[in-house]
Every structure is written in C-alpha cells, then in structure tokens.
C-alpha cells in the first residue's frame with residue numbers, strides 16, 4: 001500500500017501551501033482518480049508520490065517504509081511507472097523497440113522476449129501490422145497504448161498518469177480508462193490518474209478531490 005502521512009507541500013512560501021496534513025491511502029487492485037481545479041496542485045501531488053519532489057512536511061510510505069528510506073531512485077525504478085502526458089516514447093523507434101527498450105532499462109528478463117513483447121502489444125489492441133512502425137506514425141491513442149505497455153511490463157506495482165485522456169477523442173479515452181481499470185483489477189496494481197475527465201472519476205474505485213488545500217473523498 002502507498003500512503004501519505006500528514007503530507008504538506010509548498011513551492012516557495014509555507015503560507016501558500018498547496019495542501020497540508022494529507023492522509024491518503026492507495027491500495028493494490030484499485031484505480032484512483034485525483035480531481036481538482038486547474039492549479040490546485042494535482043500534478044505536484046503526483047510528483048510527490050512519484051518521488052520526483054520531496055515532502056515539505058510529513059511523509060510518503062510504501063508498504064510502511066518511508067520513500068526516503070527505500071531510496072527515491074530505487075523506488076522509482078522498482079515500484080513505479082509513469083505514463084507521461086507526452087507518452088514518453090522514443091519516436092524514432094518502432095512500437096516493438098519502445099517496449100523492448102523499456103524491458104532493458106528496467107532490467108526485466110524474459111525467456112522469450114520476442115513473444116512476450118508481441119503478446120503485450122496485442123493485449124492493448126496494437127495489431128501486429130503496427131508493431132514495426134515508428135511510433136511517430138501511430139495515432140495518439142495507439143501511442144498512448146504503447147506507453148501503457150511500457151509502464152505495464154516493467155513489473156511496477158504502481159502506475160501513475162497525468163491526464164491520460166487529455167489529448168484523446170471520447171471513444172479512445174474510454175478505451176484507455178478500460179485499460180487502466182484492467183491493469184488495476186486484473187494485475188492487482190495501484191493505478192493513480194490525475195484528471196479533469198468526469199468519466200474517469202465515475203469509473204474509478206476511489207476519487208479524491210483536491211479543493212481548498214484538502215483532499216476530499218468523493219463517492
């Protein structure tokens with residue numbers, strides 16, 4: 001479980017803290033949505049639980065251990081995968097090569113790497129005719145799916161994404177949400193999505209809304 005304990009954060013001035021005393025829990029098997037007005041601090045919160053920023057107050061624990069103690073780099077490499085808004089793909093490489101490089105970077109060993117990559121791409125509806133196309137030639141939704149495969153195959157138990165449906169049409173956005181849901185429910189991962197998309201909030205298991213510096217649980 002990932003949890004925050006009395007977490008507080010500000011950039012320059014403590015008097016202008018984005019949030020204080022945040023105590024939230026994120027459990028495997030659930031998809032979480034984080035909502036809030038533009039500028040409220042959602043992306044900042046995601047940076048904190050992704051160990052890209054350090055708390056100004058309080059702590060973030062993973063399986064009861066402080067991230068500082070686990071080591072921020074180690075936590076990021078072993079436990080967390082980030083699906084960035086810009087998809088974080090190597091655009092000059094093919095879909096297949098992108099997944100292959102993610103395996104190499106994360107140090108995950110697979111006996112039959114070729115089959116594993118092919119099946120992983122097929123599992124998110126990237127058909128075989130697309131596997132050897134450069135990702136720059138794929139549609140936004142297809143690129144997003146390749147980015148999700150990259151996140152899935154690293155073996156990370158926590159998948160985070162900032163506005164994963166932001167650049168997609170409604171139908172592709174819905175497919176993406178279904179995919180994240182599947183990762184949470186079938187692979188027992190913690191999925192945390194920052195979003196303005198009310199469809200994601202409806203489909204998520206738990207929604208936290210950041211309002212007036214406080215996270216509210218929305219049912």
Ligand SMILES: Nc1ncnc2c1ncn2[C@@H]1O[C@H](COP(=O)(O)OP(=O)(O)OP(=O)(O)O)[C@@H](O)[C@H]1O
Nearest residue numbers: 011012018036037038039040041042043044045194
């Ligand atoms: N590196 C930084 N240094 C100083 N202030 C920052 C920095 N990054 C963000 N901010 C400020 O912190 C506040 C929260 O920003 P953040 O990006 O977390 O909000 P958000 O809720 O994700 O917004 P949006 O929905 O528009 O993406 C904003 O007022 C922003 O200008």
